[in-house]
Amino acid sequence: MKLNDRQLCKAQLQKLKSDGGLERHCSRCGDCCRLSIVVQGGDGKPSRVLIPELPCKFLKDNKCSVYKDRQEKAPWCQDTLSGLEAGLYTGGCGYLKGSDKWYNGSQALPADLMEYVLPQVLDCLDSFSDPLSADDVSRFKEAARRR
Numbered sequence: 001m002k003l004n005d006r007q008l009c010k011a012q013l014q015k016l017k018s019d020g021g022l023e024r025h026c027s028r029c030g031d032c033c034r035l036s037i038v039v040q041g042g043d044g045k046p047s048r049v050l051i052p053e054l055p056c057k058f059l060k061d062n063k064c065s066v067y068k069d070r071q072e073k074a075p076w077c078q079d080t081l082s083g084l085e086a087g088l089y090t091g092g093c094g095y096l097k098g099s100d101k102w103y104n105g106s107q108a109l110p111a112d113l114m115e116y117v118l119p120q121v122l123d124c125l126d127s128f129s130d131p132l133s134a135d136d137v138s139r140f141k142e143a144a145r146r147r
Ligand code: SF4
Pocket: 025, 026, 027, 028, 029, 030, 031, 032, 033, 089, 090, 092, 093, 094, 095
């Protein structure tokens, strides 16, 4: 689901490119390579929740292990413009510099809010079986059962 305006995202991308390029703004936190899911919040508005425990199965030590071949090996992997539109980037990401007034991005939730959206997260987990490691998903489900 797209949470952000395409034209604003294009302009942001252009700004990053002319300000030293994308690489310069990435701190390699790995968050945009972790699962995030769009949920309905208490106010009825969609927002994207980051699930830090569920990285893409190709993320190793916060680096992509298939970067050159990612389009072939990871069809779910989004380019930067699509990722910006979808809201994949988190608040601390350098790609969002200067975009705080309009950008709707992913965020990790405190435990009480996570509790609220957990049923929505669990409901759609099975549709992410390709990008995720089965072991990580099992551990996440087990931890959710124990809450
Ligand atoms: S969220 Fe931003 S800073 Fe973190 S890895 Fe992705 S592009 Fe880099």
